[in-house]
Amino acid sequence: MARAVLHLLDQTPEQLAAWLAERQIPRYRAKQVRHWVLGEAVDGFDQMTDLAKPLRNQLAETFGIWTTQVKAHKESADGTEKLLLELADGHRVECVLLRDDKEHRTACISTQVGCAMGCVFCASGLAGLVRNLTSGEILEELLRLKRLLPGRQRLSHIVVMGMGEPLVNLDRLLPALETATRPDGLGISARRITVSTVGIPKGIRRLADLDCQYHLAVSLHAANDALRNRLVPTNRKIGIAAVLEAADYYFQKTGRRVMFEYVLLAAVNDQPEHARQLVALLKGRPALVNLIPYNPVVGLRYHTPRSTATARFAEILERAGLSVAVRYRKGNRIDAACGQLRRSCVPERS
Numbered sequence: 491m492a493r494a495v496l497h498l499l500d501q502t503p504e505q506l507a508a509w510l511a512e513r514q515i516p517r518y519r520a521k522q523v524r525h526w527v528l529g530e531a532v533d534g535f536d537q538m539t540d541l542a543k544p545l546r547n548q549l550a551e552t553f554g555i556w557t558t559q560v561k562a563h564k565e566s567a568d569g570t571e572k573l574l575l576e577l578a579d580g581h582r583v584e585c586v587l588l589r590d591d592k593e594h595r596t597a598c599i600s601t602q603v604g605c606a607m608g609c610v611f612c613a614s615g616l617a618g619l620v621r622n623l624t625s626g627e628i629l630e631e632l633l634r635l636k637r638l639l640p641g642r643q644r645l646s647h648i649v650v651m652g653m654g655e656p657l658v659n660l661d662r663l664l665p666a667l668e669t670a671t672r673p674d675g676l677g678i679s680a681r682r683i684t685v686s687t688v689g690i691p692k693g694i695r696r697l698a699d700l701d702c703q704y705h706l707a708v709s710l711h712a713a714n715d716a717l718r719n720r721l722v723p724t725n726r727k728i729g730i731a732a733v734l735e736a737a738d739y740y741f742q743k744t745g746r747r748v749m750f751e752y753v754l755l756a757a758v759n760d761q762p763e764h765a766r767q768l769v770a771l772l773k774g775r776p777a778l779v780n781l782i783p784y785n786p787v788v789g790l791r792y793h794t795p796r797s798t799a800t801a802r803f804a805e806i807l808e809r810a811g812l813s814v815a816v817r818y819r820k821g822n823r824i825d826a827a828c829g830q831l832r833r834s835c836v837p838e839r840s
């Protein structure tokens with residue numbers, strides 16, 4: 491029977507060093523290996539030219555660097571690129587590289603195959619949850635996107651807004667983000683990483699207690715429980731009050747202002763009374779509201795609000811003193827809440 495190959499990206503620095511130590515190979519070799527994989531994103535062990543050939547062979551017998559295959563690669567005119575990755579078990583996830591005029595090079599990554607949260611306007615969760623991604627698979631998304639950059643360019647930001655609910659896969663996400671932030675990893679500042687959640691209080695508190703300086707984005711989408719229960723079914727077990735308490739706790743512990751994502755659905759949650767309810771909910775909180783006019787998904791019955799409705803909604807929030815950003819999606823422009831982003835991340839022109 492063929493021996494299973496371990497995913498090198500699933501190994502912590504300590505595990506890799508221990509593997510080397512068992513073979514009487516100095517620890518510093520682990521640093522070299524990690525540099526080749528994370529810094530250079532090489533194709534294979536053969537390219538690790540400062541390692542002796544026998545060691546390269548040993549590594550190749552035990553570990554694999556790449557477990558995914560790129561099944562599709564799309565580029566849009568604004569520089570956005572999307573990869574469809576096939577995992578070793580045949581399941582597929584998407585990840586996206588976003589560029590903007592501030593020279594941000596942002597990786598948008600998935601954390602699960604599918605999603606169990608069931609938000610009614612989101613395509614990602616339609617078929618439910620298949621499985622969590624491993625730390626190595628999450629890191630591999632980052633490396634695949636990094637390889638799209640020319641020359642020595644690096645990823646500058648990460649948004650965890652792709653397929654899945656990140657806070658129910660924290661055990662695998664956190665090691666991946668830790669590697670992303672390490673100077674000998676991808677060297678991305680924790681302050682340039684945003685984790686987006688539908689609002690899982692336990693996960694928010696856990697993240698807050700780590701004091702890891704990540705931005706938190708909470709996908710609210712409604713300011714009363716009756717409506718949110720309809721749009722975000724997982725809210726039935728949680729309730730908005732508990733989500734906000736956890737968000738407040740995040741701010742208290744980290745000092746980081748929480749972003750609230752609100753996808754505007756025409757005639758569903760985009761009316762002035764909804765804006766006023768949102769004001770009542772968030773007023774006095776150090777919050778930033780991201781309004782995201784919905785981008786229709788084939789097969790779902792929701793529509794983009796008129797621009798006048800969006801402007802009116804934003805104005806009500808602003809007049810009440812809330813900080814508001816409207817994320818208009820223009821063709822391949824991407825900036826959205828979790829799950830919604832998975833679809834909106836998809837450049838339409840290839």
Ligand code: SF4
Pocket residue numbers: 605606607608609612613614615652653654655687688827828829830
């Ligand atoms: S919006 Fe996010 S949390 Fe909701 S179903 Fe989609 S991926 Fe899951």
